[in-house]
Amino acid sequence: MGTAMDRAQSRRIGDNRSKLQHAVLVGCCTAIGLLLLGSGVTGCSKGEEQKVAAIPEVPVLTIAAQNLPTYVDFVGQTKGAVEADVRARVDGVLLSMNFKEGTDVKEGDLLYTIDPAPLQAKLSEAKAGLVEAETKLVKADADLGRMRPLAAMNAVSKRDLDTSIAQQGVASSGVEAAKANVEAAEIDLGYTNVKAPISGIIGLTKAQIGEYVGKPPNAIVLNTIAQLDPMRVVFTVSENDYLFFARIRQAREARGEPAPKRVLELVLSDGMPYPEKGELLSVDSQVNTSTGAITVEAIFPNPSKLLRPGQFAKVRAVKESISDAIVVPKKAIRELQGLKQVLVVDKEDKVSVKTVTIQTEVGNLVVISSGLAIGDRIIPEPQMRLASGAVVKPIEQPLPANAGVKPEVAAPVETAPAN
Secondary structure (H helix, E strand, O other): OHHHHHHHHHHHHHHHHHHHHHHHHHHHHHHHHHHHHHHHHHHHHHHHHHHHHOOOEEEEEEOOOEEEEEEEEEEEEEEEEEEEEEEOOOOEEEEEEOOOOOOEEOOOOEEEEEOOHHHHHHHHHHHHHHHHHHHHHHHHHHHHHHHHHHHHOOOOOHHHHHHHHHHHHHHHHHHHHHHHHHHHHHHHHHOOEEEOOOOEEEOOOOOOOOOEEOOOOOOOEEEEEEEEEEEEEEEEEEHHHHHHHHHHHHHHHHOOOOOOOOOEEEEEOOOOEOOOOEEEEEEOOOOEOOOOEEEEEEEEOOOOOOOOOOOEEEEEEEEEEEEEEEEEEHHHOEEEOOEEEEEEEOOOOEEEEEEEEEEEEEOOEEEEEEOOOOOOEEOOOOOOOOOOOOEOEEEEOOOOOOOOOOOOOOOOOOOOOOO
16 A cells, blocks of 8 residues: 555656656757847847948048149248438437337437537537637638729739738638538537437347447447338348249240239248238349359238347248149158058048159148049058058048148249349
8 A cells, every 4th residue: 555655656756857857948948049049149240340340430532633832932031121220420428218128219209318518519619610710701801802902003912912812712711611610510419319210119229328339349339220010031042943933034024924923921930820921022133152042032011010120931932833733641651662652542442552753742742743643532641550452431531721732822923133
């Protein structure tokens, strides 16, 4: 009896164990299937993302024909339109300085006063000499007046008459000389008041109150006044550049074309362009035999008074204009074993390397004479990780605005003097 019950219980336990194993097996299979299904979907998504991420975005520049001006720079120095030295025209002790340095002064303003006492004494002496000369003239006139009637009666000799006439002439000349001495003394006395010869900005004084001025080794030039608007810029042009521009002018005249406006630019010592445009003012009559250059002057408006005399600056002129030029940024050029290369993106967005020949450089632009064509897409800043054959996602961008291309091309400056 007990044995039969044990066997029945064992069968129930076995059945339950079989059901449990079957349930576990089904559950495991379901879990594995879901895991595999989920793993398969996720793996496909990541692959696509990796494929998309593997294509880098690269800026490209499409080459278009441009009319590009080329420039030439000349180192120059600024000068006032008019610069006048304030000179001590008489010598003496400086008594006063009647202005503030670095400010505007008007023509005729009193600037310095030199001790007038010594010159006042000279003026008094000159006036006394004039009185003496006039007295001598009165006596000579009286003597001649007495001599003429006597000579008419032959009471005196002709020689005595001639002597009286000569003495009267000497006395008259003496008066004129004495008057000139008085005038000169008055002029010298007036020079003790040193006045501004022109209107403009006055500089720093070269002499102080109490110093003796007007005679070497003491100061003669006391200061300088400059007119700052407009400003001159003096620079030199090499003989070759002069001939280049002169021949352009001659060719234009031979064709009967009018002379263009001579537009010049100015680049200051900090590299910043000066906002006002200038023009040619004058050209020296000869080439300096020591330097082989010719001196040229340009003039620039200076309403803001930014320019001051003595500054160094570059005068920039258009030398010529290149028509239909293929232009790329200088950064787009890379050099490998002496070859100049550019990375190009083709129609299939694949990178290739092209060897180019550079014609000239203009600012941060390069003019290409061979190796590229209009419509080519280049990478303006090559990246080392990009190799030939790589696929990229091109992002179009324009030529940099500050690349040096001018929207309006000025006519080449002519340094040959007009006839």
